[in-house]
Amino acid sequence: MPELPEVETAARDLAAQVIGRQIVAIEKLDWERMIETPTPAEFHALLPGRQIVAVGRRAKWLLLTLDAGWTLAIHLRMSGSVSVHPPDMPADVYTHLVLRLDDERRIFFHDTRKFGRVRLLDAAGLVLLDQRHGPEPLSETFTEEVLAALLRGRRAQLKPLLLNQAVLAGLGNIYVDESLWRARLHPLRLAASLTQREIAALYEAIRTVLTQAVQNKGSTLRDYRTGYGQSGENQHYFMVYGKTNVGQPCSRCGTAIVRLVVGQRGTHICPQCQQIYAGSTEPSGLDSPA
Ligand SMILES: [Zn+2]
CATH class of the missing domain: 1.10.8.50 (Helicase, Ruva Protein; domain 3)
Structure with a gap:
């Protein structure tokens, strides 16, 4: 169920905590099917050493902009959440991805139902993700x-x-x-x-x-x-x-x-406030099919 407000909150909270930090290790990845792209082996090879330069959101995707042109995109789907924890915080069995930062804190991807998905995208992959979504309802250009x-x-x-x-x-x-x-x-x-x-x-x-x-x-x-x-x-x-x-x-x-x-x-x-033909005495015309 996480929707725009939940992902936006996660993005803002992560931005406040991890921008400028380096991901030094994938400390835990026990559910490889969450990695949609690239292959898990490539994911392990490419992610460590990357610095987080920005955190944002597109639609329901949480986007960690990394150096060298990569973006770590996380979709929370039904039950996922992403949060930052101190070094001594243990990851529970529902935490399927743990990223260790250069200051020893960890980013946890917690997901009880395991529907969440992760992509490590290059610039072209990010453009594709963007193009598959409609406008952002909270953006200034959405009028x-x-x-x-x-x-x-x-x-x-x-x-x-x-x-x-x-x-x-x-x-x-x-x-x-x-x-x-x-x-x-x-x-x-x-x-x-x-x-x-x-x-x-x-x-x-x-x-x-x-x-x-x-x-x-x-x-x-x-x-x-x-x-x-x-x-x-x-x-x-x-x-x-x-x-x-x-x-x-x-x-x-x-x-x-x-x-x-x-x-x-x-x-x-509300069946009183939300009637199918509210505001008119007859079914509203379908105007033009154009
Ligand atoms: Zn009502």
Whole structure:
């Protein structure tokens, strides 16, 4: 589940702790299938000795920019977290990658479910990774017009479309549900059917929900930890996600939150605030198919 806010938190926390440090050794790698590229043997040969010159994020990828043109890209997938620890901190059995730094601290990649993935990319590999993702929703260049252009003419339902990383980067199940609730949009609405006002509401919702989650250092449901090994706080601010379990009603209208399944994903909505044809008396036209 780590999504944009969790990976952004990890990137910021790592940036504050490891920029300028050298990776002197791969101290532990007990799950080689996590290394997607290059081969594990090449990974062992290429990584030690590299200096960390920057830490950032693209979509849900954590990116450690190394010297000599390499980038260590880590995807946390379902249950991963990356954090920095002092020399005397033992790695538990769920820590599958440990990188020793030149000041003896360690970077841990902890992943209970082992779905996380690591790539050591050259410049061309990094360009490819970048090109496979849509715009960054918190970037300055992501405007309401950019979102409108992404939705225009698309016959896809809103939720699966917003989950598609090639369309828009960084959103996952939690933050799509929260954004759609905030914008009062039903997840099954067709993207092309949104009015200008609804697009504006969705734009505001996505930016607000993600910004707030970054400020709260991400959401910890079970496994996610910040770059300092701590829990995030944003799970305390959910409006719909998981609220069917605790019986918490919609904070706007008091209606019970309901759970549906959209594209095989558990989806949480307020059935009063998020109606399929909200705001119009008839199904919104699919405008032009263009
Ligand atoms: Zn409501």
